[in-house]
Amino acid sequence: MSPGTVLIVGASVAGVHTARALRGQGHEGRIVVAGAEPRPPYDKPPLSKRFLAGEWDAERLLLLTEQEAKDLDIELRLGNAAVGLEATGHLVRFEDGTEFRYAMCVVATGAAARPSPWQAGSGLHVVRTLDEATALRADLARGGHVVVVGAGFIGAETASTARALGREVTVVDPAAVPMGRVLGAELGRLFVSLHERHGVHTRFGRYVRSVTGSAGDLTVTLDDGEILRAGTVVVGIGATPNDGWLAGSGLNVADGVVCDAYCRAVGAEDVFAVGDVARWYHPGRQEHLRVEHWTNAVDQAVLVAHNIVHPEEPRPYAPVEYVWSDQYDWKIQIVGRPATAATHTVVGAFGENARAVALFGDEDNRLTAAVTVNWPRALVECRRLVAGGTTLAAAEQRLGALAQPPAPAQGAAS
Secondary structure (H helix, E strand, O other): OOOOOEEEEOOOHHHHHHHHHHHHOOOOOOEEEEEOOOOOOEOOHHHHOOOOOOOOOHHHHEOOOHHHHHHOOEEEEEOOOEEEEEOOOOEEEEOOOOEEEOOEEEEOOOEEEOOOOOOOOOOEEOOOOHHHHHHHHHHHHOOOOEEEEOOOHHHHHHHHHHHHOOOOEEEEEOOOOOOHHHHOHHHHHHHHHHHHHOOOEEEEOOOEEEEEEEOOEEEEEEOOOOEEEEOEEEEOOOEEEOOHHHOOOOOOEOOOEEEOOOOEEOOOOOEEEOHHHEEEEEOOOOEEEOOOOHHHHHHHHHHHHHHHHOOOOOOOOOOOOEEEEEEOOEEEEEEEOHHHOOEEEEEEEOOOOOEEEEEEEOOOOEEEEEEEEOOHHHHHHHHHHHHHOOEHHHHHHHHHHHHOOOOOOOOOOO
């Protein structure tokens, strides 16, 4: 059975894929996608990579054109942010004063870059929206030293892109190793070498005290008094869910919309949340999670669409986490949660011309996570093996066999 009007608040990756999946799974009612930005929905992962490098234009980023929306009978209401939701009244209010009543609502408002705690006249950037990436691209084109504060995915990808454009780059992060919270300390140290091998200066275990000046002439002062001169500063210190507009809604909001295993908002059967703003109960992990990545947004969108169209047979959302990042000459793909593992082993070699996988296991030596670099076949195997609950030893044996060159065919010339 399909319900009536579905209002999707947020023209994000998660929001657009929910709308597409609703149509694909047979929803015949009205679908409305409401977005705060005035432009058509666009993809965000390329913002810190190909778009920032000038290889892609904004048109290449589009997730849903006006013609596609028309063909799918999806209404786009753009340039009008949602400012409130009344769960008991099935009502969403928008900043222009209009109200919209729904049969089902999907909250897909995503996340915003954590604001910079430092102020400067200009030349200080975050990268989360197309406007932000466009402004940074213009500053990078002017040349000058680039200081990147934060060595997580966005910071590292931005540093990689800036370096490829010929900029001098310094990365600063209070953590002793980059991405240690995701990968653990030992594997994180490999990323120090990755930055330095590509000519990036690093200041790990260091804090930024202040950023002053303006574009082309910025001063970054570190906790020990060291001064870094920069033309451009990029701040990549995480993201926060766009859930402030839900204050007073009646929903349980705590670092995202708190949901059950079916991605339904707790206490509101006709409200779902999807993507970066959803904190759902993972039945396998037996805890609430909020995951900020493209793959999670897309997979969760498909499940939410199913649960809306088929309420009589809802499915729980219990994925094996998967994220990726392109940094310099490494394509990094992560399955599961490496940082929580008790032990790990490596197949292949990390370094220049890397082609390797790190396998992670729990206290019972069960494979729980993997990190691959430049090895697509290993990634496919790792996702299958982690989902299947195989042992660490069996996974190491399988990946070791995969690393061997194929045996010559019988009868081939020696």
